[in-house]
Amino acid sequence: METKNDQTLSRRQLLKMAGVGGAGLLLGAGGVGTLFGTGVVSAKGSKAATAQPNADILPFYGTYQQGIITPQQDFIYFAAFDIIGKKQSDVRGLFEKWTAAAARMTQGETAGDETNNQHLPPTDTGEAIGLTPSKLTLTFGVGPTLFTKDGSDRFGLASKRPSQLADLPAFSADELQEEWSGGDIGVQVCANDPQVAFHAIRNLARIARGTAVIRWSQAGFQRTEKAAAQPGTARNLMGFKDGTGNPDVTDANAMNDVVWVQPSESKAWMTNGTYMIVRRIRMRIEEWDRSTLKDQEATFGRSRNSGAPIGGTDEFEKLDLEKKDASGKPLIPVDSHVALAHGDGKVRILRRSYSYTNGIDSKTGQLDTGLFFVCFNRDPLKQFVPMQTRLSKSDRLNEYIVHVGSAVFACLPGAAPGGFIGQQLF
Amino acid sequence: METKNDQTLSRRQLLKMAGVGGAGLLLGAGGVGTLFGTGVVSAKGSKAATAQPNADILPFYGTYQQGIITPQQDFIYFAAFDIIGKKQSDVRGLFEKWTAAAARMTQGETAGDETNNQHLPPTDTGEAIGLTPSKLTLTFGVGPTLFTKDGSDRFGLASKRPSQLADLPAFSADELQEEWSGGDIGVQVCANDPQVAFHAIRNLARIARGTAVIRWSQAGFQRTEKAAAQPGTARNLMGFKDGTGNPDVTDANAMNDVVWVQPSESKAWMTNGTYMIVRRIRMRIEEWDRSTLKDQEATFGRSRNSGAPIGGTDEFEKLDLEKKDASGKPLIPVDSHVALAHGDGKVRILRRSYSYTNGIDSKTGQLDTGLFFVCFNRDPLKQFVPMQTRLSKSDRLNEYIVHVGSAVFACLPGAAPGGFIGQQLF
Numbered sequence: 037m038e039t040k041n042d043q044t045l046s047r048r049q050l051l052k053m054a055g056v057g058g059a060g061l062l063l064g065a066g067g068v069g070t071l072f073g074t075g076v077v078s079a080k081g082s083k084a085a086t087a088q089p090n091a092d093i094l095p096f097y098g099t100y101q102q103g104i105i106t107p108q109q110d111f112i113y114f115a116a117f118d119i120i121g122k123k124q125s126d127v128r129g130l131f132e133k134w135t136a137a138a139a140r141m142t143q144g145e146t147a148g149d150e151t152n153n154q155h156l157p158p159t160d161t162g163e164a165i166g167l168t169p170s171k172l173t174l175t176f177g178v179g180p181t182l183f184t185k186d187g188s189d190r191f192g193l194a195s196k197r198p199s200q201l202a203d204l205p206a207f208s209a210d211e212l213q214e215e216w217s218g219g220d221i222g223v224q225v226c227a228n229d230p231q232v233a234f235h236a237i238r239n240l241a242r243i244a245r246g247t248a249v250i251r252w253s254q255a256g257f258q259r260t261e262k263a264a265a266q267p268g269t270a271r272n273l274m275g276f277k278d279g280t281g282n283p284d285v286t287d288a289n290a291m292n293d294v295v296w297v298q299p300s301e302s303k304a305w306m307t308n309g310t311y312m313i314v315r316r317i318r319m320r321i322e323e324w325d326r327s328t329l330k331d332q333e334a335t336f337g338r339s340r341n342s343g344a345p346i347g348g349t350d351e352f353e354k355l356d357l358e359k360k361d362a363s364g365k366p367l368i369p370v371d372s373h374v375a376l377a378h379g380d381g382k383v384r385i386l387r388r389s390y391s392y393t394n395g396i397d398s399k400t401g402q403l404d405t406g407l408f409f410v411c412f413n414r415d416p417l418k419q420f421v422p423m424q425t426r427l428s429k430s431d432r433l434n435e436y437i438v439h440v441g442s443a444v445f446a447c448l449p450g451a452a453p454g455g456f457i458g459q460q461l462f
Numbered sequence: 463m464e465t466k467n468d469q470t471l472s473r474r475q476l477l478k479m480a481g482v483g484g485a486g487l488l489l490g491a492g493g494v495g496t497l498f499g500t501g502v503v504s505a506k507g508s509k510a511a512t513a514q515p516n517a518d519i520l521p522f523y524g525t526y527q528q529g530i531i532t533p534q535q536d537f538i539y540f541a542a543f544d545i546i547g548k549k550q551s552d553v554r555g556l557f558e559k560w561t562a563a564a565a566r567m568t569q570g571e572t573a574g575d576e577t578n579n580q581h582l583p584p585t586d587t588g589e590a591i592g593l594t595p596s597k598l599t600l601t602f603g604v605g606p607t608l609f610t611k612d613g614s615d616r617f618g619l620a621s622k623r624p625s626q627l628a629d630l631p632a633f634s635a636d637e638l639q640e641e642w643s644g645g646d647i648g649v650q651v652c653a654n655d656p657q658v659a660f661h662a663i664r665n666l667a668r669i670a671r672g673t674a675v676i677r678w679s680q681a682g683f684q685r686t687e688k689a690a691a692q693p694g695t696a697r698n699l700m701g702f703k704d705g706t707g708n709p710d711v712t713d714a715n716a717m718n719d720v721v722w723v724q725p726s727e728s729k730a731w732m733t734n735g736t737y738m739i740v741r742r743i744r745m746r747i748e749e750w751d752r753s754t755l756k757d758q759e760a761t762f763g764r765s766r767n768s769g770a771p772i773g774g775t776d777e778f779e780k781l782d783l784e785k786k787d788a789s790g791k792p793l794i795p796v797d798s799h800v801a802l803a804h805g806d807g808k809v810r811i812l813r814r815s816y817s818y819t820n821g822i823d824s825k826t827g828q829l830d831t832g833l834f835f836v837c838f839n840r841d842p843l844k845q846f847v848p849m850q851t852r853l854s855k856s857d858r859l860n861e862y863i864v865h866v867g868s869a870v871f872a873c874l875p876g877a878a879p880g881g882f883i884g885q886q887l888f
Contacts, residue, residue, distance in 0.1 A: 113819075152755070153755070154754060154755050154756035154759075155754050155755075155756060156754055156755065157751060157752055157753060157754055157755070158701070158755050158758070158766070160701075161699075161700075161701050161747075161751055162697065162700070162701020162702070162766055163685075163697045163698070163699050163700070163701045163817075164685075164697075165697060165701065165766075165767070166685075166690060166691050166692060166694070166697070167685050167689045167690060167691065168689050168690075168691050170686075170688075170689045215822070215824055228686070228688065228689065229685055229686045229688070229689035230656075230683040230685075230686070231683065231684065231685040231686075231689070231696075231697075231699075231817065232685070232689060234699070234817075234819055234831075238699075238747065238751075238829070238831075241748075241829075242751045249827070250822060250829065251822075252821060252822055253819075253821045253822060253829070254821055255819050255820075255821075257656040257657065258657065259590075259592075259593050259655055259656075259657040259658070260596075260654070260655045260656070260657075260686070262596075262654065262655070262688060263593045263594050263596045263654065263655035263657070263658060264592060264593060264594075265592050265593060265594050266592060268592070270657075271588065271589045271590075271591060271592070271657075272589070273587075273589050273657075273660070273664075274587075274588070274589070275584070275586075275587050275588020275589045275591065276588070321587075321664065322667075325583060325587055325664075325668045326583055327583060328580065328581050328582055328583055329578070329579070329580050329581075329582065329583070329584050330580040330581060332584070333580075340584070340588055340591075341591065391589075391657065391660075393539075393660055393679075393681050394681075394820050394821060395678060395679045395680055395681075395820060396641070396676060396677075396678055396679060398641055401675070403664070403667075403676065403679070405660075405664075
């Protein structure tokens with residue numbers, strides 16, 4: 037009675053056959069609609085289609101992990117996992133399984149080989165059937181607690197912990213909550229579709245059963261590429277452009293300087309890796325919405341409309357912190373967010389943040405909404421930490437935000453086909 | 463020093479000038495990029511553009527409110543508000559202000575006239591600057607507590623409560639939580655962009671300050687239209703197609719039968735209105751993911767892959783609950799979700815649900831994820847309530863879901879230009 041399932045095709049097969057060269061090609065293409073319904077497609081169609089490049093699929097294997105210098109997708113689903121297994125081989129085995137599933141899902145396949153055995157749980161949870169890969173990326177990192185927890189070398193990895201991977205110091209403005217902080221493993225999933233992103237984390241959690249559990253998770257969004265009337269920097273929920281000062285991800289020298297761990301500056305297994313810091317930053321938007329435009333612009337140090345530094349006209353113009361107004365005061369306040377984040381301009385990070393909204397905070401009765409800050413840097417102790425120390429002390433923005441979650445992860449280098457993420461560590 | 467702001471243009475002006483006839487026209491259109499940067503556009507370009515129909519903008523005014531029989535957008539942001547004002551005129555005034563803002567935002571304008579006065583809070587929170595309207599709709603409804611609360615006729619409206627608008631009965635499988643239930647006013651915002659949807663609710667909350675506060679809110683998503691390799695029914699987070707049995711929204715007779723309140727069947731002010739029911743349905747996906755494909759399909763009564771009724775081949779084929787297997791048992795289990803929802807097939811509702819994910823439930827440690835069920839019906843007592851009574855008692859799905867939130871709202875008829883939503887009531 038379930039003969040339909042004998043005809044099941046993997047998502048990749050279907051997408052290949054449909055010749056998905058960027059999802060745009062398919063929208064409204066009625067002739068393709070029959071594919072899922074019947075499973076009947078000529079081999080010829082399949083061969084022709086696979087020759088086309090697919091703008092909607094990013095490669096999984098490579099020197100670096102994807103999702104770091106990848107142009108930012110529209111959605112994130114982030115999850116921190118805790119290992120409940122007891123042995124290093126449990127962790128290693130998990131990364132082997134996760135790598136296989138991640139490689140498949142990013143290429144538009146189901147998380148596992150579909151057996152279509154009615155008497156087994158499905159090897160894929162199904163909610164991404166019929167969806168394109170939507171530039172899905174999965175980025176894996178390991179937290180300090182994977183190496184040492186409560187003083188214990190739980191998996192025999194303590195000697196492999198890089199000095200750069202340590203709990204962040206307590207910043208003065210922090211109000212961190214356990215429920216949004218830490219984790220033995222952090223996985224950043226990004227995609228141009230929220231269901232595709234959710235599907236990936238959910239299947240990782242399913243595959244991890246008995247070895248790891250989700251400690252906390254957060255979905256995030258930015259404006260969709262489709263809705264942006266012009267390409268450019270997305271706005272955060274305070275209405276300001278966010279990410280203007282980012283280094284150019286297409287500049288290999290800048291990425292080596294800012295993001296990628298270089299040989300012999302850390303443990304060998306971290307070469308071509310990076311450090312990911314995530315901060316769940318709640319915005320007090322009710323207070324923000326009562327402040328004047330002047331206050332808001334002085335807080336960021338930028339014009340809300342154009343994104344230009346105060347006194348300037350172009351979003352991307354060089355920040356000139358020396359400029360003074362008629363009375364001799366700095367045009368861009370010294371305690372503005374942009375001035376403090378910039379510092380002396382020598383130290384940069386790669387920001388890759390999203391907005392989040394989780395309904396009402398039952399403790400405060402206000403919207404639980406803000407910025408899910410994600411950044412990558414080669415050495416947190418030299419990059420993120422000094423920057424955040426300045427911001428935490430003096431940033432005008434602190435009146436309107438509060439950091440409620442925090443975690444740091446060492447993102448492993450990429451995997452080669454046949455290998456797995458974490459191979460250099462375990 | 464803030465000369466940029468003198469050049470501020472409304473979102474609508476910019477969109478008109480850009481000739482946004484469906485966002486697709488603009489993607490990658492580099493020539494348009496200068497619009498926001500310089501504010502310099504020829505009047506000629508503007509005139510030419512306004513003559514084009516704009517596929518990305520839905521009309522606001524009309525006989526019915528939008529967002530009901532509107533083809534489902536990709537995102538929802540729902541909020542329930544409680545009135546803290548004391549007088550009926552407070553409520554009336556709120557609806558007047560909300561209508562004005564909603565009419566503007568749906569057409570791509572800011573929520574209020576931009577004064578660009580640096581010494582006032584902005585009349586729009588800014589996060590939708592530069593974004594297309596993304597088929598934004600706002601749908602307003604009033605809950606039973608607006609008429610009577612704790613036995614009190616708080617706003618002199620008690621005599622205007624339609625008998626169809628009453629608290630839903632307690633269903634046997636309910637585990638409702640106060641924090642996800644009720645509300646004096648319910649506002650469903652839908653759009654093809656999550657930031658545009660959020661922006662609308664956030665500005666309503668800002669405008670309501672002193673008169674109403676958000677009681678609870680929930681963001682939701684379905685797969686984006688862009689990611690769907692073929693058009694068709696979206697899947698819920700159990701991996702099954704959701705909404706297959708919906709009536710055809712283009713069939714005016716069906717909509718009059720299922721959705722729209724007809725003259726003299728309720729209070730006069732409800733004519734051309736409808737009743738909206740929202741249920742926050744948590745999925746126990748960890749348990750679901752451990753169940754076999756056979757169990758899952760028997761639970762829904764449908765094939766996961768095709769969406770067809772068990773024993774059938776096509777998603778949209780007629781449900782035949784009389785079909786038996788070789789041993790004489792019904793092919794579609796009598797306690798399957800589809801069998802119970804269908805009943806005798808005479809009573810239907812219009813479902814318009816989304817998926818949601820809110821991280822981890824701190825009480826259970828499991829993903830707080832599921833279905834944000836939204837439906838519209840002419841008479842809840844004859845449509846939703848009998849259906850949900852059957853489901854709550856016997857649905858196999860109850861092993862895997864739990865209703866944690868519930869609310870019912872009388873959705874007002876549409877407004878004419880110059881009028882406001884709620885005019886017939888107040």
